[in-house]
Amino acid sequence: MSCVAVAVAGLWASPDAPRAIDASALGNPALLEHWLAALDDDTRLALCKEKRLATQVLLDTPVGILERRRDSQGNDWCRVVVPNQRSSLDPRGYPGWIPATQLAEGEGCLAVGTEAATVVTPVAWMQGLPQGRSLKLSFLTRLSVATPSSDEDLSRIWVETSLGRGWLPRGSVHLPDESFPAVxxxxxxxxxxxxxxxxxxxxxxxxxxxxxxxxxxxxxxxxxxxxxxxxxxxxxxxxxxxxxxxxxxxxxxxxxxxxxxxxxxxxxxxxxxxxxxxxxxxxxxxxxxxxxxxxxxxxxxxxxxxxxxxxxx
CATH class of the missing domain: 3.90.1720.10 (endopeptidase domain like (from Nostoc punctiforme))
Incomplete structure (x- = not known):
């Protein structure tokens, strides 16, 4: 199983769709806020008019890899489908291209249908990752809940991710038995x-x-x-x-x-x-x-x- 290994990955129309100004959104980590700050009105509009970007996919979201290709700059890309984004474009899920460096295989990936901790605040900082890293996550990011230990701090929820084990503030997530009223x-x-x-x-x-x-x-x-x-x-x-x-x-x-x-x-x-x-x-x-x-x-x-x-x- 493969999944997204950055906070937010863009699903692009083709490996050659990104421009030079989009480079900061293509790495691992993806410097999404840096990328957005660099876009002016015209370069934002071109994403739409030229149909360069197709959708976005959040950390640990499962994807199915259909094809691999190297772009004109020598970077590896994967054509994928995203099962949790339904689309008439492909019955398997939303199709598009993601840089291979933004994908992970196997361990830490969230299987389709797995119960998870879900970010319910507009953004949340995941901390305690290997090498002391932290990562700013989007609303609705879903991550596997780690097995708790006896000395667990109740103000934190520990999660297992494709980037390693980390924690989120308890108030920023819903656990599998929690939900919003459907009203x-x-x-x-x-x-x-x-x-x-x-x-x-x-x-x-x-x-x-x-x-x-x-x-x-x-x-x-x-x-x-x-x-x-x-x-x-x-x-x-x-x-x-x-x-x-x-x-x-x-x-x-x-x-x-x-x-x-x-x-x-x-x-x-x-x-x-x-x-x-x-x-x-x-x-x-x-x-x-x-x-x-x-x-x-x-x-x-x-x-x-x-x-x-x-x-x-």
Whole structure:
């Protein structure tokens, strides 16, 4: 079994998709914040317009390796699928390319379906790693819980990872028997913690989300697995009339593509009272805004429901 061995790995369109400015995101460790700080408006926008980045994958997430290749610079890459990110692009999971140096084999990797400690704060520092290292982790990173010892500090949760044994502050994680209530209020509370976070095309971590990455992560936090992309998400859930939406529903929006065909290209979480939470577009930031009177009201094409009863809102 193989898994991601950096805090957040990018899944790229091809080994030649990254540019020189992306180099700091490709190593081990991945210097994600350094990379994001170096991107200006144009280089961020190019990730989208040129479809360079496909999605992001968190530490210890299992992947299936399909192919290995060396790029023009002599760096080794793996074409993989990510089973926990469903996609119509591949029934095995989201497909793309990851630098081989950002993958680990076997020991420490979290098997699919394994119970784990889950980061539930926007970020959390894992400390106590070999050589005294520490690592800043994203919301929803899942790691195997280490076997406790008799003198365990109750303020810490020890975990076994592909990078070795480390610990996380107890308040930053849920253990396997802990969960958030699967209600609309939880989705809003979790989502509002990311107010102001800058949009990132293909972002699926709390260092930057795109629209579908944000809702994919919020619903995963309450135990509901959505596909990764908005175009696939709209094919799931219970269809709801546009005027019957309620808190916790997802709103989908459409625009013409390059051929003039209308396609779903945006998704938002409905909060009730004409409010929605979303990660709007390139070089904007996650926000809560009114739907009425906006361009989004004109583009709204579908509503989908995942919470089963009105009481769940």
């Amino acid at each position: 609309a209020a939880t989705l809003e509370t979790l989502g509002r913690r990311f107010d102001g976070l800058r949009y990132l095309w293909a972002g699926n971590s709390s260092f930057g989300y795109d629209c579908s990455g944000l809702v994919h992560s919020l619903f995963a936090a309450i135990g509901i697995a959505l596909p990764r992309d908005a175009s696939d998400q709209v094919e799931t859930g219970q269809p709801v009339e546009l005027g019957e939406r309620r808190p916790g529903d997802l709103l989908f929006f459409e625009k013409p593509d390059d051929t003039g065909r209308l396609v779903v290209d945006h998704v938002a979480l409905y909060l009730g009272e004409d409010r929605m939470l979303h990660s709007p577009t390139n070089n904007a930031r996650i926000e809560c805004r009114r739907l009425g009177g906006s361009r989004y009201a004109e583009q709204l094409c579908a509503v989908r429901r995942y919470l089963s009863t009105p009481e769940a809102s």
